[in-house]
Amino acid sequence: MMRLFDRTLGKWIRHFLFILVRTYYALFYNISSSGKHLLQNQSGALILATHVSRHDGPMIAAVLYPTMRIRPTVHYDEYYNWAQFLAMFVISAIPMSSPKSWPDEKRKARKAKVMGIIHKVMSKENAVLLFPAGKVRRQKEELVPAYLSGVHEILSAEPNTPVLLLRLDGLGQFQAATYDRFWSFIGIKKGRRHVTIDLRSLTDLDPSVGVEAFNARLEELLNTPVSNDI
Template identity: 55%
Template sequence: MNGMKRFVDATLGRVLRHFFFVCLRTYFGLFYNISISNKHLLQDMPGGLILATHVTRLDGPMVASMLYPTRRVLPAVHYNEYYHPAQFLVLAPSGCIPLSSPKSWPAEKRAERKEWAQDKLNDTIQSGKIVLLFPGGQAKRQAHEIILPHFSGAYETLRANPGCPVAILRIQGLSKYDKSIRDLFWSFIGIHKGRRHVNITIARLEDGLDTSLPLDAFNADLEERFNAPPHWPAA
């Protein structure tokens, strides 16, 4: 069964991923001017975890499609988004990993689902792939990234995979709280706002993150890294 899944993923799945890549890159290229700093750091990354700020629902598709020519990245997405009828046929072939579960489920069923999702994350990392995880859990609703003290996704994943390579990814320019910088891409048809500039920066953490800390202290350390002063490339 696993062999058949790998075969389908390497054939039909690969064709679909390339198709979605072309569609997404075209869309983002039309409406956003995106720059990515240090994506070359992922080329020799032997699997691992990218921890990213969460700005909007576009984050996962944008990052995955922009990095696809460099390295395939598998976003972890919320259960409701993964199984949404309008998104499932895109997210499933792309290898996205569904997290969380409906609050209406019984506690025992939710616990089983959480264990399944964590095993899926661990297996993906240990197979040499790169997982994109948003520790904040939801798109930010304030100027700064907030990771609630009880959110344990990044913490538990790193504790289960000691020595796992880690990278921090920050998205600037996409949120309504960021400075809006635009070009004149659409000015030829009378639209003067143009494309919005988005800056994605990647930094490898050579020493990783300290999982010997309590969960709340770990989240506070990660939150501080996310909220460091923004840096825009020189013009």
């Protein structure tokens, strides 16, 4: 039943939400994106993104929607929040983690189930959007501690998975805010905030190394300015 809903009514609702969200960001943000073409010939991919604000997920999904269906990962608490559960369900978000109050065995079973869903999604030629830092940035740089082992485990299980690095600039509180004059005709000097989305392929993430070294390399990639790639 859920699969039928996803392919019929869910598809129409997602497109309607895309129009609403894309219109909102077109009105209040001046978004430039590069590298979207890298998704066109992919048969499933893992997108690793910086997490600079709460707009990241909706903005990325809206910008990439016409190119490939994006299945975002969200924290368990956010997915089951009553105020946003319907939207999460319609866009087929994947809830990550589990309540710490659960027994260890139950949490391990939950993690194994989520990993299975992620691999299944990518095998069906969809993209999974994952924020390696796990939460919105509270400092100038992305931090990926060793206990956040999801990316390492995904690539260890399937090392040939296509991986793309997505970096947002101009959106977070620690990033420069530049505005155009879109709303100047009604006397507002600050118009839309400029945001850059940069997407590029990653071929140098080695899951055979330990989690700590792997995450250190991931931090380095996430924190490299778009104009100064490693």
